[in-house]
Amino acid sequence: MVYRLSWIAALTGLALALLRVERLLRSTVDGLPWEIVLIAAAVLGGALTWAGLSYRLALPTVIVVNLVGMFLTLVRITVPGTTWAIFPTASSFGDLATELSFARDVIRTGVAPVIPLSGIVAILALVFWAVTALIVWGLLRSRPYVSALAPLVLYLQFATMDRRPGGWWAWVLLLALGFALLAVSFDRRREGTGLLTARTTRTAVVRTLPAVAAGIMLSVFVAALWATNALADLVPRSGFLEWRATSGLTGEYYGSVSYNPFVGVQQNLLSQTNVPVFVASVEGDLAADEVYWRLLTLDSFNGTRWFADDPQVARPEDRAAFEDPDQRFRGPTAEVTQDITILALQMDWIPAVYAPTDMEAANRSVDRGYRVKEDDGSLRFDALTFRGMTYRVWSTVPVPDLQVLSRDADGDVSVVFTGAAEDDAFAVEPLEGTIPTFDLPERTTYLELPETIDPAVAELARDQTRGLTTDFERAIALEAFFRSPGNFRYSTAIDPGHRAEELAAWLLDPSSPSYRTGYCEQFSTSMAVLARTIGIPSRVVLGFTPGSMLDDGRIVVRDRNAHAWVELWMPSQGWVKFDPTPRGDGVNPATIADLPFDASEYLEIPEPEVPLFDPAEPREILPFQDPEDLDDIPPVGSTDFADTSDGGPLLPGWVVMAAAGVLALFGFLPALKAIRRRRRLRRLETGDISAAWAEIVDRLSDLGIGPRPAETPAEFAAATDSALEPLANVYGRYLYGPQDRDDRALVTAAEASFADTEDHLTTRFSAARRLAGWYAPGTLAPAWWRRMRRRLR
Numbered sequence: 005m006v007y008r009l010s011w012i013a014a015l016t017g018l019a020l021a022l023l024r025v026e027r028l029l030r031s032t033v034d035g036l037p038w039e040i041v042l043i044a045a046a047v048l049g050g051a052l053t054w055a056g057l058s059y060r061l062a063l064p065t066v067i068v069v070n071l072v073g074m075f076l077t078l079v080r081i082t083v084p085g086t087t088w089a090i091f092p093t094a095s096s097f098g099d100l101a102t103e104l105s106f107a108r109d110v111i112r113t114g115v116a117p118v119i120p121l122s123g124i125v126a127i128l129a130l131v132f133w134a135v136t137a138l139i140v141w142g143l144l145r146s147r148p149y150v151s152a153l154a155p156l157v158l159y160l161q162f163a164t165m166d167r168r169p170g171g172w173w174a175w176v177l178l179l180a181l182g183f184a185l186l187a188v189s190f191d192r193r194r195e196g197t198g199l200l201t202a203r204t205t206r207t208a209v210v211r212t213l214p215a216v217a218a219g220i221m222l223s224v225f226v227a228a229l230w231a232t233n234a235l236a237d238l239v240p241r242s243g244f245l246e247w248r249a250t251s252g253l254t255g256e257y258y259g260s261v262s263y264n265p266f267v268g269v270q271q272n273l274l275s276q277t278n279v280p281v282f283v284a285s286v287e288g289d290l291a292a293d294e295v296y297w298r299l300l301t302l303d304s305f306n307g308t309r310w311f312a313d314d315p316q317v318a319r320p321e322d323r324a325a326f327e328d329p330d331q332r333f334r335g336p337t338a339e340v341t342q343d344i345t346i347l348a349l350q351m352d353w354i355p356a357v358y359a360p361t362d363m364e365a366a367n368r369s370v371d372r373g374y375r376v377k378e379d380d381g382s383l384r385f386d387a388l389t390f391r392g393m394t395y396r397v398w399s400t401v402p403v404p405d406l407q408v409l410s411r412d413a414d415g416d417v418s419v420v421f422t423g424a425a426e427d428d429a430f431a432v433e434p435l436e437g438t439i440p441t442f443d444l445p446e447r448t449t450y451l452e453l454p455e456t457i458d459p460a461v462a463e464l465a466r467d468q469t470r471g472l473t474t475d476f477e478r479a480i481a482l483e484a485f486f487r488s489p490g491n492f493r494y495s496t497a498i499d500p501g502h503r504a505e506e507l508a509a510w511l512l513d514p515s516s517p518s519y520r521t522g523y524c525e526q527f528s529t530s531m532a533v534l535a536r537t538i539g540i541p542s543r544v545v546l547g548f549t550p551g552s553m554l555d556d557g558r559i560v561v562r563d564r565n566a567h568a569w570v571e572l573w574m575p576s577q578g579w580v581k582f583d584p585t586p587r588g589d590g591v592n593p594a595t596i597a598d599l600p601f602d603a604s605e606y607l608e609i610p611e612p613e614v615p616l617f618d619p620a621e622p623r624e625i626l627p628f629q630d631p632e633d634l635d636d637i638p639p640v641g642s643t644d645f646a647d648t649s650d651g652g653p654l655l656p657g658w659v660v661m662a663a664a665g666v667l668a669l670f671g672f673l674p675a676l677k678a679i680r681r682r683r684r685l686r687r688l689e690t691g692d693i694s695a696a697w698a699e700i701v702d703r704l705s706d707l708g709i710g711p712r713p714a715e716t717p718a719e720f721a722a723a724t725d726s727a728l729e730p731l732a733n734v735y736g737r738y739l740y741g742p743q744d745r746d747d748r749a750l751v752t753a754a755e756a757s758f759a760d761t762e763d764h765l766t767t768r769f770s771a772a773r774r775l776a777g778w779y780a781p782g783t784l785a786p787a788w789w790r791r792m793r794r795r796l797r
Contacts, residue, residue: 007143007148007151007187009186009187010143010148010151010152010187011143011151012187013152013187014139014142014143014151014152014154014155015139017152017153017154017155017156017158017159018046018132018135018136018139018155018158020155020156020159021132021135021155021156021158021159021162022039022042022043022132024159024162024163024166025042025128025162026039027116027117027162027166028116028117028118028162028165028166029116029117029118029119029120029124029125029128030117030118030119030120030372031120032120038120038125038128041081041125041129042125042128042129042132043132044129045077045129045130045132045133045136046132046133046135046136047136048073048077048133049070049073049074049132049133049134049135049136049137049140050136050137050139050140051672051675052066052069052070052073052137053066053070053136053137053140053141054140054144054675054678054679055674055675056069056070057140057141057144057145057678058674058675058677058678058679059674059678060678063141066141070133070134070137073133074130074133074134076090076091076092077126077129077130077133078100078126078129078130079091079092079096079100081122081125081126081129082099082100082103082104082122082123082126083096083099083100083103083122084122086099086100103121103122103123103126104123104126104127106121106123106369106387106390107121107122107123107124107126107127107387108123109350109387109388109390110123110124110373110386110387111124111127111165112388116165116166118373118386118387119369119372119373119386121369121373131158135154135155135158138150138151138154139151139154139155142154144679144682148187152187261277261279261281261348261349261350261563262349262350262351262388263299263351263546263566265299265300265302265311265312265353265546266302266309266310266311266312267302267309267310267524267525267528267529267544267546267568277562277563277564278562278563278564279347279348279562279563280347280348280560280561280562281346281347281348281349281355281548281561281562281563281565281566282344282345282346282347282348282349282355282560282561283344283345283347283554283558283559283560283561284297284342284343284344284345284551284558284559284561285342285343285557285558285559286340286341286342286357286559287340287341288338288339288340288341289338289339289340289401290338290340290401292550292553292557292558292559293550293551293552293553293559294550295340295342295357295401295550296357296358296545296547296548296549296550296567296569296581297355297356297357297547297548297549297550297551297561297565298355298356298357298358298382298545298546298547299351299353299354299355299382299546299547299548300312300315300353300377300380300382300384300545300546301377301379301380301382301543301544301545301546301571302543302544302545302546303379303449303450303543304449304452305452305453305454305529305532305533305536306454307454307456307457307506307507308506308507309529310528310529310532310543310544312377313449315377315382315384316377316378316379317375317376317377317378317384318375318376318378319375319376320362320363320374320375320376323376323378325361325381326359326360326361326362326376326381327359327360327361327376327379327380327381328378328379328380328381328445330442330443330444330445331379331380331444331445331578331579332359332578333359333400333402333577333578333579334440334442334576334577334578335402335403335404335405335408335576335577335578336402336403336405337400337401337402337403338400338401338403339398339399339400339401340357340398340399340400340401341396341397341398341399342356342357342396342397342399343394343395343396344356344394344395344396344397345392345393345394346389346390346391346392346393346394347391348391348563349389350388350389350390351385351388351389352384352385352386352387352388352389353382353383353384353385353546354374354383354384354385354389354395355547355548355561356382356383356397356399357397357399357401358380358381358399358401358402358545358581359380359381359399359400359401359402360376360381360382360383360397360398360399361381361398361399361400362397362398363383363395363396363397363398364395364396365393365394365395365396366394366395367393367394367395370385370393370395371395373385373386373387374386379445380579383397402577402578402579402580402581404574404577404580404595404598405577406421406430406599406600407432407433407435408435408439408576408577409474409476409574409576409577409580410430410432410474410476411435411439411474411576412473412474413439413441413575415435415438415439417432418472418473418474418476418477419471419472419473419477419606420472420477420480420603420606420607421477423605423606424599424600424601424603424606427601429600429601430599430600430601439576440576441575441576442575442576442578443575444541444573444575447541447573450536450541450542450543450573451536451539451541452536453533453536453537457507457508457533457537458506458507458508458512460508460512461507461508461511461512461533461534461537462537462538464511464512464534465482465534465535465537465538466537466538468481468482468485468534469481469482469538470608471608472607475540475572475573475574475575476574476580478535478538478540479535479540479572479574479580479582479595480582480595480596480599480603480607481603481607482531482534482535482582482584483531483582483583483584483594483595483596484594484596484603484604484607485584486527486530486531486584486585486586487584487585487586487594487596488604489586491520492520492521492522492527492586493520493521493586494521494522494523494527494585494586494587495521495522495523507529507530507533510522510526510530511530523585524567524568524569524585524587524592525568527568527584527585527586528544528545528568528569528570528584528585529544529568530584531570531582531584532544532570535570535572540572540573541572541573542570542571542572542573543570543571543579544568544569544570544571545568545569545570545571545581546567546568547566547567547568547569548561548565548566548567549561549565549567549591549592550565550591551565565591567585567592568585569581569582569583569584569585569592570582570583570584580595581595582594582595583595673778673779673781673784674778674779676784677702677706677778677783677784680699680702680784681699683695684696684698684699685699688751688754688755688758689751691751693734693735693738693750693751693754694735694738694739696731696735696754696755696758697717697731697732697735697754699758700728700731700758700761700762701720702783703762703765703777704724704765705780705782705783706777706778706780706782706783707765707769707773707774707777708777709724717732717735717736718732718733718736720732725761725764725768727757727760727761727763727764728757728761729757730753730754730756730757730760731753731754731757731758731761734750734753734754734757735754737750738750738754
């Protein structure tokens with residue numbers, strides 16, 4: 005049977021899946037467009053399956069042939085530089101594993117649309133190959149539902165991977181699904197209609213109710229879409245993972261370290277290790293051991309955690325500048341150039357010095373695979389950073405101007421700086437004109453706090469900043485509050501099972517677990533919230549402290565340098581860094597440490613009568629010693645990650661066209677004839693004897709001994725083969741016999757004569773002659789064409 009509507013439904017679903025991939029991959033810059041590669045793979049999978057089934061190959065054989073073709077295609081697309089013609093060499097397998105691992109990371113962590121890496125294109129090509137083969141198998145083996153629904157399932161998988169809202173795509177999918185169900189139902193209803201079948205053997209044809217099936221499926225999909233939207237808010241955007249996660253036991257052994265992109269008051273940080281996560285050379289206006297390394301900034305707080313709320317990223321060429329011009333720092337800046345080589349870090353955010361202005365990488369996949377976070381210029385990678393990944397970043401580092409920050413909106417020197425000036429600890433320099441102020445775009449975003457915040461937290465912030473007149477003074481007062489000896493205790497050796505669930509409890513309740521004891525996660529969370537309660541826009545920054553200097557002048561940044569700090573918006577300058585964490589190793593100097601005087605002497609910070617903690621107690625509880633052997637740290641750029649791709653599939657166009665042409669030559673015509681034969685034999689089984697006669701006549705015509713126009717069936721059979729005569733007689737009786745003839749007897753005789761005639765053909769004609777007959781196109785021509793040719797003769 006021919007499932008005409010099911011074919012249309014299946015191909016429509018396949019086209020929808022291909023269109024959905026357009027939302028997942030960017031366009032190919034060089035080489036053959038990935039769309040052509042996927043279409044070619046689909047054609048190859050369908051053609052091979054069709055040809056195999058048409059030649060009556062066993063299903064396992066067809067599967068093996070497809071698997072071999074898929075493997076050769078995988079190798080040719082992914083690592084073409086290592087193959088001999090289309091066959092892999094010894095070096096192909098290692099490079100193939102590397103490229104597929106890279107592609108896997110992009111698929112798992114990338115934000116669509118991602119770069120069309122050769123590995124990703126190869127994986128998609130195999131998927132389209134397999135789905136098309138499944139479609140052909142289903143329609144040739146009377147499994148129309150499999151064929152019609154398989155590409156829609158593939159579409160749903162792509163829609164799941166696409167994290168952007170679907171919009172009208174959801175309705176397109178519903179329409180496609182409804183059409184697929186209706187198409188299969190109508191095709192199945194036509195099965196057996198109008199065929200001569202013995203009443204004693206006729207089986208009832210299942211009459212499906214397409215409207216009911218479509219209605220049920222539509223209801224299920226609408227309910228699923230509604231439930232997805234209704235339950236989405238139950239999962240916090242920050243997820244349920246810990247801030248830091250290592251692969252394996254620890255980074256010490258397996259060397260892979262990652263940091264989840266959120267921080268909170270809950271104490272979950274695992275023990276930090278000595279593992280070097282990256283090494284860098286820094287040149288420019290700042291010393292290498294003075295720069296902080298940023299991953300990304302977090303702008304939203306849900307009561308326990310800070311996270312980046314739907315970060316918007318874009319390709320660099322789509323923006324005039326990496327950082328939002330309205331959020332850039334307006335004061336003096338230092339130019340810094342970094343050459344960075346990743347060691348153990350596996351993140352989808354790339355470490356760089358704030359704020360990046362440009363980036364380049366030798367690996368073309370890396371160079372095309374990064375994007376910038378639109379508000380602050382953080383660098384987002386489509387995959388995970390990998391060992392040996394080398395790149396260069398140019399950055400401008402803010403250098404806050406104390407002469408500007410020491411003034412209020414009227415240009416008057418603020419309280420703290422006035423006191424320091426009176427003691428000759430700070431020299432006030434005259435400024436020309438008024439001090440400009442700059443509005444922060446979407447300021448409310450950086451001031452939002454959940455309603456569940458305890459009012460006592462805001463009261464604490466007001467107490468610590470009482471009497472101060474500028475945001476900068478209030479910021480250094482909050483930083484000093486956290487870093488004053490005895491107020492807080494720094495420790496990473498805290499049992500994660502004992503945690504303060506609420507910020508107010510951690511700050512204000514001495515009976516709460518780990519009261520005022522923690523590490524950067526708690527301190528940055530607390531200061532950023534306190535700043536918002538008094539009207540100062542804040543955000544938390546994830547990254548690394550400066551690291552340690554090697555003998556050759558490079559900086560090595562280790563797992564223990566992972567850090568979180570705070571940036572507050574100063575209207576006269578922009579975002580200014582503050583670090584409230586009172587680490588005992590001094591690797592994170594405070595902003596107040598950069599002042600030419602001790603700010604605590606001019607701040608009226610309420611102090612407890614008795615220090616909460618012994619100021620002499622070491623704040624760094626976790627023991628740490630630098631490893632003596634640093635020979636395993638390679639020079640910057642010395643580990644060159646093999647780039648076997650230019651960012652697009654490298655399968656030459658002539659290879660695809662040649663393969664498609666060969667398959668069309670050796671599979672297309674025989675496949676059409678095999679489908680026609682199968683359809684006719686099914687008609688014969690249901691009582692249509694004319695189908696057997698039409699099939700044997702076409703077979704003989706392809707062999708060059710077809711009937712003449714005026715020749716009757718009996719005359720043709722007598723002149724051709726004695727085995728054909730019973731079929732000719734039965735065919736005559738079928739056409740002209742009485743209506744009460746024995747149907748089943750006629751069908752049985754026709755089947756036997758048809759089989760005998762085919763057996764005789766194998767002895768009368770050579771294999772080459774029979775094979776040539778499969779490629780004779782005459783019998784595939786439309787009936788009107790053949791009639792016209794006979795008249796012309």
